[in-house]
């Protein structure tokens with residue numbers, strides 16, 4: 263099983279296959295794998311994740327990214343412990359690619375815990391409204407997931423230096439992208455329009 267893998271100049275970390283969404287475009291359901299066996303027979307422990315990270319030459323990378331085949335915040339305490347250990351040993355910036363439902367998953371606002379540990383949050387917005395989001399992302403929280411992720415983005419700006427909402431340019435229209443830009447501005451964050459190439463949230 264693959265716990266860490268390289269994407270561009272980043273070192274990506276695959277900690278779980280659990281996710282509160284079941285997105286129709288998720289590469290988990292469309293292709294076997296881009297980066298090795300990202301299906302986990304079992305979730306690696308914090309020590310195993312750190313072992314995989316520290317077995318690499320970390321001077322090669324520009325950032326460490328929690329991503330993988332699943333929603334990293336399903337294991338928020340574990341990934342923060344890993345991030346803490348990485349911070350103790352390197353100056354590598356740390357990003358979480360997320361569906362933004364981490365506080366809904368935990369049942370409380372997790373954003374204060376990110377302070378001083380996470381440098382960048384990239385949150386998939388995907389659509390310009392809650393109904394469209396639920397139609398393609400099938401969150402276990404229903405349409406409330408959309409407002410939940412916006413609240414998460416807003417709250418996170420108090421604790422994380424860089425928070426961005428992202429959309430994929432091939433899945434929504436230019437008009438929707440503009441609406442998403444306004445939504446991002448209302449949340450006090452930037453919008454990133456990206457190409458669909460991987461499970462990179």
Ligand code: SF4
Pocket residue numbers: 281282283284285287288289290331332333360361399461463
């Ligand atoms: S694309 Fe991301 S949020 Fe959607 S089901 Fe896959 S891992 Fe979950």
